[in-house]
Amino acid sequence: MILISNSIVDLEKVIFVINFICFGIHLFYILFFHLRVSLHRNNNFSQGSTKVSIIICARNERRNLALYLESFLKQDYENFEVIVVNDRSWDNSLIVLNELAKNYKKLKIVDIPDNETDHFGKKFALTLGIKAAQFEHILLTDADCKPSSDLWLAKMVNEFNQNVDIVLGASTYEKKKGFLNKLIRFDTAQIAVNYLGFAKANLPYMGVGRNLGYKKKNYERASGFKSHYHLASGDDDLLINQIANKNNTNILLDKDGITISIPENSWKKWIMQKSRHHTTNKYYKLKHKAILTMQYMAILLFYSSGFFLVSTDEYWIYFGMFFCIKLCLAPLIYYKPFKILLCKDLLLLYPFYEFILLICQPIFQINWKKT
Incomplete structure (x- = not known):
């Protein structure tokens, strides 16, 4: 029984470490890439004569x-x-x-x-x-x-x-x-x-x-x-x-x-559209594929390991803290671009929509392989 208990504790630690690392990577992408969009300033506007x-x-x-x-x-x-x-x-x-x-x-x-x-x-x-x-x-x-x-x-x-x-x-x-x-x-x-x-x-x-x-x-x-x-x-x-x-x-x-x-006005049409878009990903330059794959895996493992940590006595609070940081960052980082793109009404539930899209990814992949 002691061995089993120790094994469970060790597993919880490993999953916590994975969750912590993935949160760090995800946070890096938000602050290094996405924040730049919010801080971006367009060129001073003037009517040009370019044909x-x-x-x-x-x-x-x-x-x-x-x-x-x-x-x-x-x-x-x-x-x-x-x-x-x-x-x-x-x-x-x-x-x-x-x-x-x-x-x-x-x-x-x-x-x-x-x-x-x-x-x-x-x-x-x-x-x-x-x-x-x-x-x-x-x-x-x-x-x-x-x-x-x-x-x-x-x-x-x-x-x-x-x-x-x-x-x-x-x-x-x-x-x-x-x-x-x-x-x-x-x-x-x-x-x-x-x-x-x-x-x-x-x-x-x-x-x-x-x-x-x-x-x-x-x-x-x-x-x-x-x-x-x-x-x-x-x-x-x-x-x-x-x-x-x-x-x-x-x-x-x-x-x-x-x-x-x-x-699109139907789930089927939207899934087919997204699946078509997935056919091009493997043709990207290697450096782009690597950095985009890391981005996707970090957020996927953050949520999947987080679901496990919620059921633990010791580590659920850390995942809750990470999630709250993410929840607070979303309106700050994404308000400007989402407002311009007429999507600011979606910011409060940002993690929810993000999670739903993660669930949908395998569906897009399956449909892509069928085409």
Whole structure:
């Protein structure tokens, strides 16, 4: 009995040490990477004259094009064009585009006819869009997105300069009723804080195609999407992972410089979307995979070991203390970015949403392997 008792005590100590180390690692990521986003200041704003091509790929987006495209065409900026690649649509998207083109000379349409024998993806459409672009500076967004203001274009362009070739913007989702909407918005904000924080720490590893800018020369130097053309995803994160570095990348986090998208309205669709995104992770640079894996494992082991410690007589108080520190830090560290991303209502339950997403990760992985 004494041996068993000693073994239990030793096990509790080991698990406590694991919990303590993981909390320390997790705290490091919060303070070293995420805090940088809260402290970030954008460049002093001034209306520039840089010529810009906005590229939007749209497949069967008739309704969204009718709702949102004009908000891009009406940006408070002088020198720009909007290229919409109609990607094999059969829902009369082309009719909507042609009607808009009558009123907006800035709108250029690239039409890819629907052909059931071809299986081109978004990367093919983007390739044609970039090829059609007149200007060196390119901004990407999606057909189901709308800019947060008529200064979106000017704000994004303002972060470019002679040395900065890539601007990582942020995007969020509309606030709607329901738990799924809260989880999607939290996940999106958390991902944004992560990749923006890494970029601020000179480790840019991804961007999102809903709000992303780069110079055409960088795309051409990378031979476009050639290295990952066989993947359905990766037109944004894998390209940025390939071409971004500490010297050529800047970020923008501004209430007038984000884009707002329509969230998925069913668990199945959201899980499929997240699973597709997981197909690109293994193609990241080794250093990025290592540091992101450590980040994920630290938070996973922190919670899993914490659940064990809660049942102990001696160590539950330490886990409770760590958890309270985390609970208090969340509003301080994440208030600014979450407010800009229209997610400040989620801060009080930050650990809860974080834990739910951890539980969901195996589901994303299983679905990814099935695809």
